[in-house]
Amino acid sequence: MTALVTGAGGAIGTAVAERLAHDGHAVVAVDIDENGAADTCRRIQEAGGTALTIACDLRDEEQIAAAFATTADACGSLDVLVNNAAVFPSGPFIDVSLADLDDTIRVNQRAYFLCAQHAARSMMVSHGGSIVNVASIVWHGGWANMSPYVATKGAIVAMTRALATELGQYEIRVNAIAPGAFPTAAERAQHPDLEEYQARILESQALKRRGTFEELAAAVSFLAGPESSFVTGQTLNVDGGWIMS
Numbered sequence: 476m477t478a479l480v481t482g483a484g485g486a487i488g489t490a491v492a493e494r495l496a497h498d499g500h501a502v503v504a505v506d507i508d509e510n511g512a513a514d515t516c517r518r519i520q521e522a523g524g525t526a527l528t529i530a531c532d533l534r535d536e537e538q539i540a541a542a543f544a545t546t547a548d549a550c551g552s553l554d555v556l557v558n559n560a561a562v563f564p565s566g567p568f569i570d571v572s573l574a575d576l577d578d579t580i581r582v583n584q585r586a587y588f589l590c591a592q593h594a595a596r597s598m599m600v601s602h603g604g605s606i607v608n609v610a611s612i613v614w615h616g617g618w619a620n621m622s623p624y625v626a627t628k629g630a631i632v633a634m635t636r637a638l639a640t641e642l643g644q645y646e647i648r649v650n651a652i653a654p655g656a657f658p659t660a661a662e663r664a665q666h667p668d669l670e671e672y673q674a675r676i677l678e679s680q681a682l683k684r685r686g687t688f689e690e691l692a693a694a695v696s697f698l699a700g701p702e703s704s705f706v707t708g709q710t711l712n713v714d715g716g717w718i719m720s
């Protein structure tokens with residue numbers, strides 16, 4: 476079994492890649508940050524798993540095509556795709572530059588679409604597979620000062636449903652997870668008053684503790700694997716009960 480994870484050098488991508496390797500997948504770790512992806516692969520290999528690093532700028536469709544061609548050469552068919560890589564520009568809507576808007580759409584939405592197309596072509600031949608898109612709860616709440624990010628995350632939820640409808644006939648399932656706020660290095664950099672920020676998060680969540688990357692990876696593992704074999708088109712909020720709908 477082979478799983479390709481985009482953004483595998485990042486905080487959540489690392490945990491997801493390690494969990495899928497633990498589940499028995501050969502993991503293809505794709506990231507523009509080659510060193511980050513290689514670190515993830517090293518950790519998987521040290522734990523006895525199989526992993527391959529592919530450096531790829533997901534804004535470029537030719538690099539995406541090349542990543543999937545390399546995966547096919549090295550691993551054969553693809554069983555799982557986790558669309559996870561994203562960028563997070565912040566600032567008031569009124570000041571968003573065209574460059575930031577385009578960049579966010581290219582990484583957070585266009586690349587998810589193109590990677591899903593490549594994955595689906597492989598999965599259609601092998602008669603099945605699972606695509607998991609990493610969205611965010613921000614689309615639900617319409618959070619301020621991150622409008623391109625929020626818009627792309629909402630698009631991912633809609634795209635998940637559309638692809639699930641079209642690809643179900645090939646036994647390809649398409650689901651999403653929507654994480655709440657997880658304790659990343661970026662969070663520490665963006666919020667100098669971490670205590671106040673954490674208190675706000677805990678007030679919003681039903682569970683009064685921060686989630687772990689392992690808990691997030693477990694949700695991806697469930698949607699990627701056979702235990703969710705009759706689940707498709709769904710978005711699972713993994714947010715400690717922040718959003719309830």
Ligand SMILES: NC(=O)c1ccc[n+]([C@@H]2O[C@H](COP(=O)([O-])OP(=O)(O)OC[C@H]3O[C@@H](n4cnc5c(N)ncnc54)[C@H](O)[C@@H]3O)[C@@H](O)[C@H]2O)c1
Pocket residue numbers: 481482483484485486487488505506507508511531532533534558559560561562582609610611612653654655656657658659661
């Ligand atoms: N951290 C959170 O609390 C949180 C909350 C909700 C949703 N999410 C989602 O989880 C996913 C992972 O977020 P994270 O917190 O691990 O962020 P991160 O910044 O640690 O990881 C993102 C990864 O994407 C890669 N990337 C960015 N642009 C790329 C490009 N052009 N080509 C290839 N790779 C590129 C980065 O190099 C990085 O390794 C994202 O989709 C994000 O929207 C995170």
